[in-house]
Amino acid sequence: xxxxxxxxxxxxxxxxxxxxxxxxxxxxxxxxxxxxxxxxxxxxxxxxxxxxxxxxxxxxxxxxxxxxxxxxxxxxxxxxxxxxxxxxxxxxxxxxxxxxxxxxxxxxxxxxxxxxxxxxxxxxxxxxxxxxxxxxxxxxxxxxxxxxxxxxxxxxxxxxxxxxxxxxxxxxxxxxxxxxxxxxxxxxxxxxxxxxxxxxxxxxxxxxxxxxxxxxxxxxxxxxxxxxxxxxxxxxxxxxxxxxxxxxxxxxxxxxxxxxxxxxxxxxxxxxxxxxxxxxxxxxxxxxxxxxxxxxxxxxxxxxxxxxxxxxxxxxxxxxxxxxxxxxxxxxxxxxxxxxxxxxxxxxxxxxxxxxxxxxxxxxxxxxxxxxxxxxxxxxxxxxxxxxxxxxxx
Numbered sequence: 001x002x003x004x005x006x007x008x009x010x011x012x013x014x015x016x017x018x019x020x021x022x023x024x025x026x027x028x029x030x031x032x033x034x035x036x037x038x039x040x041x042x043x044x045x046x047x048x049x050x051x052x053x054x055x056x057x058x059x060x061x062x063x064x065x066x067x068x069x070x071x072x073x074x075x076x077x078x079x080x081x082x083x084x085x086x087x088x089x090x091x092x093x094x095x096x097x098x099x100x101x102x103x104x105x106x107x108x109x110x111x112x113x114x115x116x117x118x119x120x121x122x123x124x125x126x127x128x129x130x131x132x133x134x135x136x137x138x139x140x141x142x143x144x145x146x147x148x149x150x151x152x153x154x155x156x157x158x159x160x161x162x163x164x165x166x167x168x169x170x171x172x173x174x175x176x177x178x179x180x181x182x183x184x185x186x187x188x189x190x191x192x193x194x195x196x197x198x199x200x201x202x203x204x205x206x207x208x209x210x211x212x213x214x215x216x217x218x219x220x221x222x223x224x225x226x227x228x229x230x231x232x233x234x235x236x237x238x239x240x241x242x243x244x245x246x247x248x249x250x251x252x253x254x255x256x257x258x259x260x261x262x263x264x265x266x267x268x269x270x271x272x273x274x275x276x277x278x279x280x281x282x283x284x285x286x287x288x289x290x291x292x293x294x295x296x297x298x299x300x301x302x303x304x305x306x307x308x309x310x311x312x313x314x315x316x317x318x319x320x321x322x323x324x325x326x327x328x329x330x331x332x333x334x335x336x337x338x339x340x341x342x343x344x345x346x347x348x349x350x351x352x353x354x355x356x357x358x359x360x361x362x363x364x365x366x367x368x369x370x371x372x373x374x375x376x377x378x379x380x381x382x383x384x385x386x387x388x389x390x391x392x393x394x
Contacts, residue, residue, distance in 0.1 A: 031070040031108050038114030040065060041083040041098075048079035048104065053224040061086070075223055076105035076128035076191035083115045103128035103192060131192040135183050139176050146172050159309040163276035177203055181212075188215050194225050201232045202346040205366065206240065209233050236344045241362045245354045246342045253315060253328045258302070260354075267299045267361075267383065268354040272331070272345045274306035275317035283349040283365075284321040286373050291325065294384050298356075301326040306340065306348060308333050351376055 034044060044067050046058045051074040060067050062083075082099040084090060090098070100118040102111070105126050113121035123129045149168055156162040177200055184193040194216060201209045213221070213229055220226050239246060245268075249259045260268065271287055273280035284303075291301055303323050307314035308330050318324045331340045339345075343352060350365035351372065362379055364372040 027106055028072050028074050029070060030073040030104055030106050031068065032104065032111060033109065034062070034067040034069075034111045036062070036065045036083075036111075036113065036115050039116035041085055041115055043084050043086045043088075044069070045082045045084065046079055047082075048077050049224065051075060051224060053228075073104065073106050075219075076103055076126070078102075078132075078195055079104045081111070081121075101132075102126075103132045105129075105191075128191050131187055131190055135180070135192065135196070138179055138183070142172055142175055160276055160313045163274065163310070164278075167277060173203075181208070184212055189217050189220060191220065191223075191225070194220050194223070194229065198225050198229050198232075201229055202236065202344070206233070206236050209236070239343050239352075239360060239363075241360050243360050245352075245358050245360055248337065248339055248342060250329045250332060250337060250339065253318065253324070258327055258329060260302075261358075263300050264358055265356045266297070267356060269299065269301045270343065270352040270354065271301060271303040271323075272306070272340065272343070272348060272350045272352070272365075273303060274348050275310065275313045277306075277348045280349040281317065281321060283351075283373065284323050287351075288322050288325075290377075290380060294380060296384070299380075299384070303328045304331050304339050305329070306331045306333060353379060 032046070040062075042062050044060050044062055046056075046060075046069050048056050050056050050072075056071065058069055058071065060069050079102055080099050081102055082095055084095070084098060098115070098118065100121050102121070102123045103126055104123075105128050107125055109123060109125040111121060111123050146169070149165070149172075153162060153165045153169075156165055180196050180200055181204060184190075184196060187193045193212075197204075197209070197212055204212070209229075210233060213226075213233060216226065221230065237243075245260065247259070247261045249257060252258050269287075269290075271284075273284060275281070287301065287303075301323075303318070303326065305314045305318070305328065307317075311330065314328075314330065318328050329339065332338050333340060343350075345352075347366055349372075350363065352363050353361040353376070355361050361383075362375070364376040364379075
């Protein structure tokens, strides 16, 4: 009898909560009504960012397979919803299996489905969610095809081998990038498009990223995600041809301190590469050819390797590729002296040529440019044409 009475009270409280929620929802508030079936859990978790990009964590009890979560929200945003029992300790992978991404936005939202089948969850009341579902349906077959490769990558403990496996994602990533690009063009002024642009801004190329961003309205541009995209575009634009180079100091393979500014008055070729990148290794052979062709004091080569997690492989590869003839540095990824970050390098290999006055002459290799070496050859040929002419008359 006591149990039935408690259940009755809980039901009444839930009905009162629902009734209160029936009144109009202010523009800056979202109310998420959940009505689940199938597997039962007694706790729901919702994680998202507020309008200032600050993380928000909400946890609510589930009564009679129902719950309500409400909070202030000024714009649509991607959220992760998860289900567990109170006091239950889950590993990250177990919690991820019970999680699902949804796009919430101001207004009244309704979520339903079987907790045991997270893909069955459906969110109503969110236009952004409809767009998010549309995009996911398009890329779902490719993601399914990637599963064996993803499992192979996740289980590989050796950083060098894992990185090599990671290069095999390139065809899938390129397809999803191009597909997402078309989706964004089809859905201007969409927060889903903005979110996806934030993920791909470093891979689309400067002109494409600028073009898409400029199609957004001021609300999107001024949002937290919009400001993040604008900052990323500014960083990429700041290290293009004609811009001043970014000075840095780093230790070389022998522990000596190397400062870029000390080479003022000379041409400097920054060669961003990695031992695990097949394209980088092939490009290194070409760099050696250039080194032997233009072996002059006015040209300095500095190779910067994305090998912070595998320094032994870095040194072995530099020796094997014969690039140990010049200065070799690590990229310093994840540190305050991340050279890849300083030069907005997101593709390997990438070469950046700096003029004697410290300005960037050109970038070669961004966006998987298949003609990067040809363009670099032509640039160096024009710079050192007098030297080439003299050598050909000997």
